[in-house]
Amino acid sequence: MKIRPLSIDGGWEITPQQHGDPRGLFTEWYRFDRLAAAVGHPLRLAQANLSVSARGVVRGIHFADVPPGQAKYVTCVRGAVIDMVVDLRTGSPTFAQWESIRLDDVDRRAVYLAEGLGHGFCALTDDATLSYLCSTTYNPGAEHAVHPLDPQLEIDWPTEAPLLSTRDAAAPSLAQAAESGLLPDYETCRSFVASLDSGTAPFLERR
Structure with a gap:
C-alpha cells in the first residue's frame, strides 16, 4: 500500500497492492495502522456509506463544521469517478484550490480527506459506486455544500451536462x-x- 500526500494539506491518495490469479484478486483497501502512520492519528470509524451514481452525475462540494468535522476515506468499488478534493478552509495557503484523482475498480485507489476539506466527484460510468468510511455520523445541521459549478472554483468536471441534486443545485x-x-x-x-x-x-458526541 502506497500513501502519498496531495498538494492540498490534509488530503492523501492511497494505492493498494493487488494480488491476482486465475481465481480473481485480493487487496487490502484500508489499513488503519498505515493510514494512522501517514496522517498522524487513526481514523475514528463512526459511519460507512455507499453511493451509486449514473454517468454524468456530479455530487458535492460537501463539507462539515469543524469541530468535529467529518474525515472521509473514499474508494470506488464499481465503475469509475473523478474525485475532487477542494480546499474550502479560509486562511489556507491553498484556499479555493482543488485536486482531482481518478478512483475506479481497476487500480482501486482511495482518497483520505481530513476534517474541513470539501469533497465531490463526477461519475464516469453508470452505476459508479463509492464506499465512504466517515469519522462522524451524519448531522444535517452541521453539514453544508458549495455549488460545484461555481466559476470561482473553476473545477474541470469531465462532463458537458452535469446532473446535480436539488440540494447541490441550490x-x-x-x-x-x-x-x-x-x-x-x-x-x-x-x-x-x-x-x-x-x-x-474530546469524545466526539453529536450536539
Whole structure:
C-alpha cells in the first residue's frame, strides 16, 4: 500500500497492492495502522456509506463544521469517478484550490480527506459506486455544500451536462458561503487535527 500526500494539506491518495490469479484478486483497501502512520492519528470509524451514481452525475462540494468535522476515506468499488478534493478552509495557503484523482475498480485507489476539506466527484460510468468510511455520523445541521459549478472554483468536471441534486443545485457560491460564515477556518482545522494527533481531542458526541 502506497500513501502519498496531495498538494492540498490534509488530503492523501492511497494505492493498494493487488494480488491476482486465475481465481480473481485480493487487496487490502484500508489499513488503519498505515493510514494512522501517514496522517498522524487513526481514523475514528463512526459511519460507512455507499453511493451509486449514473454517468454524468456530479455530487458535492460537501463539507462539515469543524469541530468535529467529518474525515472521509473514499474508494470506488464499481465503475469509475473523478474525485475532487477542494480546499474550502479560509486562511489556507491553498484556499479555493482543488485536486482531482481518478478512483475506479481497476487500480482501486482511495482518497483520505481530513476534517474541513470539501469533497465531490463526477461519475464516469453508470452505476459508479463509492464506499465512504466517515469519522462522524451524519448531522444535517452541521453539514453544508458549495455549488460545484461555481466559476470561482473553476473545477474541470469531465462532463458537458452535469446532473446535480436539488440540494447541490441550490448550494451557495464559495463567496456567498464565506460571507455567511459557513466555511471552515484553516487554523481551527489544524488545531483540531493536532488534537487528534496528540490524542487529546474530546469524545466526539453529536450536539
